[in-house]
Amino acid sequence: MWFQIVAWIALLIASAFFAGATLDLDPTQISIHFSTLPGPQRFALATILFTTLSLIGASVWQAYSLARQNKLLRDRLRGLRQGALAVQGSQNQLGTTIQHLVDKDPEEAIASLHKTLADSEQRASLLQSQTESVDIQDRLDEIRRRQQALREMIGIVAEKRRVIEPVFGELKDRLRQLERWLTDLEVDDNKNNLADRAKELEQNVSVIHARQSLLQETMATLKRFKEELGKSHAELVPLRSPEAGINALIAELRLRHDQLTVTLDELESSGDEKLTSRVETLSRDKLDIEHRVARLDDCFNILDTIRLDFEELRERQDHLERSLAEVETDPGGKTLADRQIALNEFIIRSRLRLRNLHDTSATLNQFKEELAKSQADLVPLQAPGSGIEALIGEVNTYRDILIKTLSEIEFKDDEKLDSRVATLSRGKLEVDERIAHIFEEFQKLDSMRKNIGEIFTSIRSTLNRIG
Incomplete structure (x- = not known):
């Protein structure tokens, strides 16, 4: 968990560094560029930065909490194992004594x-x-x-x-002590048994995996934003070129404007049809064409949005399948059903020992x-x-x-x-x-x-x- 958080922070720092190097931005000019942006863009950029920092802080806090809970669980498991070994040794010694007395x-x-x-x-x-x-x-x-x-x-x-009578009394006391040990092992300080604590741990693990998947999805979204910003920057580079950029296009348009003015003068001074009627017809045709082109653009945008939504849904489906597989399988390779079977066997063995x-x-x-x-x-x-x-x-x-x-x-x-x-x-x-x-x-x-x-x-x- 700590490795992933450090990797995310390093990736964010590297992204900021390469973005500044690519856009030729100095640290002193960042505030100037930020102040020149419109209000919504500044708000969106500040929200992205605040969300990123909040996610990093939440990830660090969550990692610390998980490490502390893992340590506590290991300590309790170690104590439970030691108690179980002590109970088993006492039970074996008691069984040997009883068998000797019976023989x-x-x-x-x-x-x-x-x-x-x-x-x-x-x-x-x-x-x-x-x-x-x-x-x-x-x-x-x-x-x-x-x-x-x-x-x-x-x-x-x-x-x-x-003389033998006190020995039997001592054996009874040890038997009662064994029963108290089993009760203490099965119930914690809050009167919760092993099944409730295991269920609570499974719920905590599922919540942690859900939050981890949300963080991974946020990281993927940030990476996609980075790629889109890179593409936008790459698309702006040809517009700034002196040969085929916006300035060259404006000069060419001015030449064509002059030619068009001459042509319009010729058109206005020749022909039987009035120029105003032709202009009105052309305007109506232009408006019709613009409406059609706008509808085509809307349809294209809708299709593009649907395609992106399908891709995002497919990615989320794959991620959800992987998350479910990770939740159902522990580090030892056992599935959820195997762990439940092992827990049931442990409960059955404990009941048999208590009956004995x-x-x-x-x-x-x-x-x-x-x-x-x-x-x-x-x-x-x-x-x-x-x-x-x-x-x-x-x-x-x-x-x-x-x-x-x-x-x-x-x-x-x-x-x-x-x-x-x-x-x-x-x-x-x-x-x-x-x-x-x-x-x-x-x-x-x-x-x-x-x-x-x-x-x-x-x-x-x-x-x-x-x-």
């Missing part, structure tokens, strides 16, 4: 732990009826110690579960509800009436009853102690087998505890990377 869900491990604990409680209740063994107190102490370890492990799991964010939020809420249910399932294990502590109290009661029963068995009834010892030995072997099976179950629980520890370690490392 390593602690709900399965906790459910398996509950199942194993229920099996252990069932087996412990079965062991309550088998009290014939002599070393039942030691085994009950061992069971109590293992139950204490199990209770501590459950407490650790519950503590880790409580809503789905992610719903999934996180579901995770929170499931964790709350798991915590509620752990509450009965800590209840004073039916929890682990109550079970331990019942086991101690059964132990006391067992000791009392053993004392009665050793000192009452007619059955021998050896047979009873043999029976107890067989019962002891069965209890040993069951206890060995319980040890295997506890080893499985230990391996599950290790697996759960690894899962929580991986979750903690993932949260550390996120945080």
